[in-house]
Amino acid sequence: MVNRITGRMSGDLRRRRVGIVGYGHLGQYLVKQLQDDGLRHGLELAFVWNRDARKLVGTVPEELQLGKLTDFLERRADVIIEVAHPCIVQDHGESFLKAADFMVGSPTALADLDTELKLRKASREAGHTLYIPSGALWGGQDIQRLDDGGLLQALTVTMVKHPSSFRLGGHLGELAKGAQQERVVLYDGPVRRLCPLAPNNVNTMAAACMAAPSLGFDGVKGCLIADPNLPNYHVVEIEATGQGGFSVSTKRKNPAACGAVTGAATFAAFWSSLLVCQGHGGRVYLC
Numbered sequence: 149m150v151n152r153i154t155g156r157m158s159g160d161l162r163r164r165r166v167g168i169v170g171y172g173h174l175g176q177y178l179v180k181q182l183q184d185d186g187l188r189h190g191l192e193l194a195f196v197w198n199r200d201a202r203k204l205v206g207t208v209p210e211e212l213q214l215g216k217l218t219d220f221l222e223r224r225a226d227v228i229i230e231v232a233h234p235c236i237v238q239d240h241g242e243s244f245l246k247a248a249d250f251m252v253g254s255p256t257a258l259a260d261l262d263t264e265l266k267l268r269k270a271s272r273e274a275g276h277t278l279y280i281p282s283g284a285l286w287g288g289q290d291i292q293r294l295d296d297g298g299l300l301q302a303l304t305v306t307m308v309k310h311p312s313s314f315r316l317g318g319h320l321g322e323l324a325k326g327a328q329q330e331r332v333v334l335y336d337g338p339v340r341r342l343c344p345l346a347p348n349n350v351n352t353m354a355a356a357c358m359a360a361p362s363l364g365f366d367g368v369k370g371c372l373i374a375d376p377n378l379p380n381y382h383v384v385e386i387e388a389t390g391q392g393g394f395s396v397s398t399k400r401k402n403p404a405a406c407g408a409v410t411g412a413a414t415f416a417a418f419w420s421s422l423l424v425c426q427g428h429g430g431r432v433y434l435c
């Protein structure tokens with residue numbers, strides 16, 4: 149029988165080996181999913197790395213713990229998933245792509261132009277895919293198709309969260325603290341400048357920029373809003389406009405525990421994204 153998502157035969161003996169970099173909320177969720185349900189999808193764990201290795205003890209079998217990230221080659225992973233921090237993408241993304249497909253869990257890292265270009269080049273040259281998980285982005289593949297056809301003219305992503313759901317420093321952090329009574333617009337402008345200011349909060353916007361390379365991080369507009377009246381969910385609104393009066397607006401409500409940075413549905417979305425990572429050649433692929 150053919151698996152609907154992966155396209156693999158259920159009797160396929162060759163399993164894809166998955167390396168997980170980062171063992172926080174997302175990393176732990178993905179490792180558990182792989183342990184519980186990986187074989188059914190033809191996936192097995194190749195390694196788990198975390199900056200603080202003590203966190204792995206007792207939950208990840210010793211032989212699957214990777215001590216030094218630079219030793220990742222020994223584990224012969226087919227796909228490596230970063231769910232740690234944008235700096236891992238910037239420092240190691242290129243070497244990951246030379247050896248394996250690479251799913252970037254922190255796409256805000258790609259707002260750094262050198263990193264984006266370096267990773268696109270490594271992917272092309274090695275024939276390995278740079279996967280961008282859709283996360284909370286609705287309609288990402290439709291945006292990509294519109295962009296591919298040269299029809300996309302403008303794209304705006306608005307994200308609204310309770311002030312306690314932001315992890316912000318500096319000026320934006322101060323603005324968010326002031327949003328106790330009424331909603332406050334924290335930022336409205338190109339996504340490129342916002343990513344380094346709010347790296348943990350705007351991955352969805354960064355994914356939209358990668359889905360629409362004709363606009364990219366300078367052309368896609370991001371609007372970040374703190375709203376004290378949204379304790380249980382995050383809102384992501386997308387507005388795409390194209391030629392001849394074409395437009396699409398979507399509004400997604402993503403249930404989230406009070407103060408949570410990541411909405412509950414985003415965890416399941418990451419797992420679905422991983423199931424798509426079967427190797428799509430040397431290119432960027434929204435999954």
Ligand SMILES: NC(=O)c1ccc[n+]([C@@H]2O[C@H](COP(=O)([O-])OP(=O)(O)OC[C@H]3O[C@@H](n4cnc5c(N)ncnc54)[C@H](O)[C@@H]3O)[C@@H](O)[C@H]2O)c1
Nearest residue numbers: 170171172173174175199231232233253254283348351410
């Ligand atoms: N694409 C999306 O839609 C989306 C959604 C949620 C989270 N994310 C991103 O995925 C990443 C992980 O999210 P999470 O919720 O699991 O976070 P988390 O804080 O729960 O876990 C992060 C893990 O990475 C480690 N880490 C932190 N800083 C590091 C550094 N500088 N170098 C190496 N390791 C470091 C931490 O020790 C921790 O184990 C974050 O960058 C987050 O912004 C993306």
